[in-house]
Amino acid sequence: MKHHVTVGVDGSPEGRAAARWGAREAALRQVPLRLVHAVDWPANPAVPRPGRERADRWADEALTEALTDVRRRHPQVEVTTRCLYGRPAAALAVEAGDAGLLVLGSRGPGGPVGFLIGSVGLSTVVATETPVALVRVSGEPEGAGPAPSGGIVVGVDIHEAADRVLSFAFEEADRRGCALRAVHGWKLPAAYAYAPFFDPDDEREIGRSVMRMLDDMLLPWRRKFPEVSVTHHAFMGSAGGQLVMAATGADLVVVGRRHRQSPLGSHLGRVAHAVLHHAVAPVAVIAH
Structure with missing residues (x-):
C-alpha cells in the first residue's frame, strides 16, 4: 500500500494552508490525501450530549471545508476524511503511524519572524517518527499558488x-x-x-x-x-x-x-x- 499524506485541519487559516500544502505534496507523490480533525472531547456517556454535538458539528464543518477546497484545487488527488477523538497531539501522532508524511499548520505573527508553534504542534512533532511538515500561513491572498x-x-x-x-x-x-x-x-x-x-x-x-x-x-x-x-x-x-x-x-x-x-x-x-x-x-x- 502506498504511503498517504495526512493533514491535520481545524477550520483555521493555518489548517487551510496545511491542507493546500499537503494536497500539493500528495499530488507530487501521487499518493492519497487524508484530512483529519482531532476532537478533544472524551467519548464518555457521562459527558453532556450538547457539548459533544457542537464538537462533532465543528469537526464536520472543518473537514468539509478543507475537502471541498482541496478537491477543487487538485481533482486528481484521492481525498478521504477522518474525525479523531482524544488529545490532539496523541491522536495525530497515532494517525501518522501509517502515513508517509504528516502536515500541520502553524501560526505566524504576520512578519518575517517565523512560526508561533503551539503546544499541539510541538507535542506531535516529538511524539511520532513519521516526518512532520509545519506550514505557515502565507501573506499572499488565499487563492494564490505557491510563490x-x-x-x-x-x-x-x-x-x-x-x-x-x-x-x-x-x-x-x-x-x-x-x-x-x-x-x-x-x-x-x-x-x-x-x-x-x-x-x-x-x-x-x-x-x-x-x-x-x-x-x-x-x-x-x-x-x-x-x-x-x-x-x-x-x-x-x-x-x-x-x-x-x-x-x-x-x-x-x-x-x-x-x-x-x-x-x-x-x-x-x-x-x-x-x-x-x-x-x-x-x-x-x-x-x-
Whole structure:
C-alpha cells in the first residue's frame, strides 16, 4: 500500500494552508490525501450530549471545508476524511503511524519572524517518527499558488547518521525538480578557548576538513539522485541561525531531530527548535 499524506485541519487559516500544502505534496507523490480533525472531547456517556454535538458539528464543518477546497484545487488527488477523538497531539501522532508524511499548520505573527508553534504542534512533532511538515500561513491572498521557488535547504550534522534526513531532502528535491542546498555549522574545539594564542590557519584547516566531510556525506546521495543540483556550505557559527537565514525564499527546509528521551520526555534539539520557531518557509522535521 502506498504511503498517504495526512493533514491535520481545524477550520483555521493555518489548517487551510496545511491542507493546500499537503494536497500539493500528495499530488507530487501521487499518493492519497487524508484530512483529519482531532476532537478533544472524551467519548464518555457521562459527558453532556450538547457539548459533544457542537464538537462533532465543528469537526464536520472543518473537514468539509478543507475537502471541498482541496478537491477543487487538485481533482486528481484521492481525498478521504477522518474525525479523531482524544488529545490532539496523541491522536495525530497515532494517525501518522501509517502515513508517509504528516502536515500541520502553524501560526505566524504576520512578519518575517517565523512560526508561533503551539503546544499541539510541538507535542506531535516529538511524539511520532513519521516526518512532520509545519506550514505557515502565507501573506499572499488565499487563492494564490505557491510563490517561492528557491529550492530545498537541508541541515546536515556530519557527526550523526543522517540517512533519513538526506533521503527525505533528496527525494523532495527530485520530485519537485529543484535545487538542494546542504548547510552545516561547526564550532572550534573547546580546547581553543584555553589556548594562549590562536592561529587563523588552524581555523581555515578545520573549515576545509569539515567541507571534505560534508562532501563525503553527500556523495552517495549525489550518485543516487544525479538529476538533483546540489550545493553545500559549511560555516563556523550557529547552525540554527544560518538555516533560518537560508530559509528565506526556500520551498522547504529539512531538519533532523534526534529520537531521544529526557526525564521530561522526548524533545527537540536546539537546531530544530530554532528553525521551527523562526523560519519563514515550511519546515520538515525528520526523526533519526
